[in-house]
Amino acid sequence: MFLIDISYIRPIEEIEAKTAEHRAWLDVQIAAGHLILAGPKVPRTGGILIGRGGSKDEMIALLAQDPFQVAGLVKVEVTEFAGGRFHPALADLV
Numbered sequence: 001m002f003l004i005d006i007s008y009i010r011p012i013e014e015i016e017a018k019t020a021e022h023r024a025w026l027d028v029q030i031a032a033g034h035l036i037l038a039g040p041k042v043p044r045t046g047g048i049l050i051g052r053g054g055s056k057d058e059m060i061a062l063l064a065q066d067p068f069q070v071a072g073l074v075k076v077e078v079t080e081f082a083g084g085r086f087h088p089a090l091a092d093l094v
Contacts, residue, residue, distance in 0.1 A: 001094065004049035005077040006068065012044070014073055021067040034062055036093050044046050046074065052093070056080045 008015050019020050026049075029035040037050040060078055068074040083094040 001081055001083045002049075002051040002056065003079045003081060004051055004059070004063065005046065005079070006049065007046040007077075009072070009075050009076045010073045018067050018071055018073060025066055029062070034059075051078075053059065063073075 026035065026038045029051075030038065034053060035049050035051050038047065040047045051062075054062075056078060059080075060076075063069060063076055063078065066074075066076075069076060086094050
């Protein structure tokens with residue numbers, strides 16, 4: 001599994017101009033099973049994603065297709081982790 005920390009590096013006006021496109025991309029990745037959770041940080045300085053499957057390099061390559069990254073609006077940090085303890089409701093996701 002992967003904890004993906006997205007930080008905005010451009011003004012919020014530039015982020016907002018790409019947000020609909022970014023959210024549509026997220027919807028596709030969630031439907032495909034690559035991401036299982038996505039949401040903005042509070043305060044809104046970026047976002048957090050939880051991803052699964054494949055290698056770290058494959059996840060980094062997938063994230064490079066995010067419209068925010070394509071436009072150079074964000075910095076992305078990917079941390080791989082082994083989800084060993086989880087609520088039973090998440091059993092099919094981990």
